[in-house]
Amino acid sequence: MxxxxxxxxxxxxxxxxxxxxxxxxxxxxxxxxxxxxxxxxxxxxxxxxxxxxxxxxxxxxxxxxxxxxxxxxxxxxxxxxxxxxxxxxxxxxxxxxxxxxxxxxxxxxxxxxxxxxxxxxxxxxxxxxxxxxxxxxxxxxxxxxxxxxxxxxxxxxxxxxxxxxxxxxxxHPGVTFPPIEKDQTLINYIKNKYDLNNKKILISVGRLTARKGILEFVDYSLPTIIQSCPETILVIIGDTPIHSLNKNLQSKESIISMAEKYAIQSNILFVGNISDDSLLSAWYYLADINVFPVKHIPEDPEGFGMVAIEAATYGTPSIAFSTGGITDAIQNNESGILIEAGNYKKFSEAVINELTNSSSITALKCQEFSKKFSWKNLGKNLNDLL
The missing domain is CATH 3.40.50.2000 (Glycogen Phosphorylase B;)
Incomplete structure (x- = not known):
């Protein structure tokens, strides 16, 4: 920072x-x-x-x-x-x-x-x-x-x-814009380290809470996606938060157990929390899609969805359920795709379509959308309020 x-x-x-x-x-x-x-x-x-x-x-x-x-x-x-x-x-x-x-x-x-x-x-x-x-x-x-x-x-x-x-x-919360420049050497190092060459990369960035819905995504969507795109790898960046006031949590163990049910555990990579901005930026550049399968929980809503803005800053589109503040954080068909909350079938179809077809959601469109969420704009808005 x-x-x-x-x-x-x-x-x-x-x-x-x-x-x-x-x-x-x-x-x-x-x-x-x-x-x-x-x-x-x-x-x-x-x-x-x-x-x-x-x-x-x-x-x-x-x-x-x-x-x-x-x-x-x-x-x-x-x-x-x-x-x-x-x-x-x-x-x-x-x-x-x-x-x-x-x-x-x-x-x-x-x-x-x-x-x-x-x-x-x-x-x-x-x-x-x-x-x-x-x-x-x-x-x-x-x-x-x-x-x-x-x-x-x-x-x-x-x-x-x-x-x-x-x-x-x-x-709205913000992001660092313009983003950290692309470090191809670091990206190549990550690819070689985790054997990700010629793979389709989905990333999920955030704490493992029930609201984030990664366990359900692995259960209801990922098997279908892998069936159509066997080279797909889901990279999970984050961990179960130990200091969170929200006690509705998920764990690495529960997600692995769910993946084993479908024999797709080798298609999931856990890298834990990343505090190094350069390393995190490399993962965003590397990813094909940021998946954001947040569940609709009225008493525990997703307030905004900053991860979707961060992904867009690096030109990576997000596919997410249309719930809570995510509707502010993703411009449908510009920086990502919004899916009716809880419709895992359509979520899977959208991911498969993005992975297998030429997408109309370009890196430039993503970055143009994210630009207005820069921290500089946050500061201006706060000072205007004061």
């Missing part, structure tokens, strides 16, 4: 970002919050309160304050107390919650110190039906001065949960 070295000091505000989601934790929310801090620090003074392990990787232009990562209750207690002292000493103009998790802390102290509060909402932040969360967190989210939704469907859920339309705005 690259930190900006020049700061524009005009109209500078002091912003406190409170979030548990920062690297080295892995996921879209973690990358997003890192870039929120980084982009805002271009024109503002930014203070970040997060878990102590995040200090080493936090944006260099931001002042950092730490709290224990685990257990969750201890993080929230420490974050609550530290926010008080930071407000007392540093007097931020705006207190920003990087997700719904820290909304009560941000909104409470913003009201006490008469500051502005902003809460960035992801799908699960607002859709959950947990009784305690609905009793405490949702009212605090409603009380924020501004609520930022990560997609149109997330905004719709916010409205359903009683968030005022006048408080809402949509600011």
């Amino acid at each position: 690259k930190t900006h070295l020049i700061k524009n000091t005009t109209h500078q505000m002091k912003i406190l970002l409170v979030t548990r989601n920062l690297p080295p934790l892995i996921g879209g929310m973690e990358r997003l919050n890192w870039h929120i801090g980084d982009e805002l620090s271009l024109k503002n003074e930014v203070l970040i309160l997060s878990h102590t392990k995040a200090k080493r990787l936090s944006p260099k232009e931001c002042s950092f304050f730490g709290a224990p990562l685990n257990p969750l209750a201890i993080f929230l207690i420490f974050a609550f107390i530290k926010t008080f002292f930071i407000c007392l000493k540093h007097k931020p103009d705006v207190i920003f919650a990087g997700s719904g998790l820290t909304a009560p802390i941000v909104v409470f102290w913003a009201k006490i110190f008469r500051k502005k509060s902003i809460v960035y909402i992801h799908g699960l932040d607002i859709a959950t039906n947990h009784p305690i969360y609905n009793r405490i967190w949702i009212p605090m989210i409603r009380s924020a001065d501004k609520v930022v939704a990560n997609s149109t469907p997330t905004q719709d859920i916010c409205l359903h949960k009683g968030v005022s339309y006048n408080k809402l705005t949509i600011i």
Whole structure:
């Protein structure tokens, strides 16, 4: 991650970002919050309160304050107390919650110190039906001065949960654009290492949660795809998250067990989590299709689908179920193909068609679509909101 070295000091505000989601934790929310801090620090003074392990990787232009990562209750207690002292000493103009998790802390102290509060909402932040969360967190989210939704469907859920339309705005997560240049030497090395020459490559990037639907994809789609295209390899980049608040998880073992049922385990390659951006970019360039078989789970929606934007940045189309914020992250027939949620037959057919026929979805079309989601645009939208 690259930190900006020049700061524009005009109209500078002091912003406190409170979030548990920062690297080295892995996921879209973690990358997003890192870039929120980084982009805002271009024109503002930014203070970040997060878990102590995040200090080493936090944006260099931001002042950092730490709290224990685990257990969750201890993080929230420490974050609550530290926010008080930071407000007392540093007097931020705006207190920003990087997700719904820290909304009560941000909104409470913003009201006490008469500051502005902003809460960035992801799908699960607002859709959950947990009784305690609905009793405490949702009212605090409603009380924020501004609520930022990560997609149109997330905004719709916010409205359903009683968030005022006048408080809402949509600011999509972003990607690094232009992308890292293609490293053919690294790509060739990967091909040789994993014996991928002359193979059709499907990739899945993300944490192994029930919502991501990889187990079901292996059960309902992959056997059909391999029957038509025996040279197909599904590359799974990611792992079961150990620090996730979402406990509906899948595992490498369960996916392998499912593959063994159809004798296709040799067509699946697990490479684990990848934190090296250059290595991840090589996989995106190498892939023929990014498969995104996210399940439609009303109480656990896909808030946006940043992986689809990342894939498009490298010219790789996505095939996905049309559910949640994915409808914002994929332009149908431009950066990928959207399939009716749960229709694995059509999903399989779409993948096979892309692998065997000349596609109208070009790398250029994908990149043109992804360009508007650059982190630079995220920063502009956030500063406009401020």
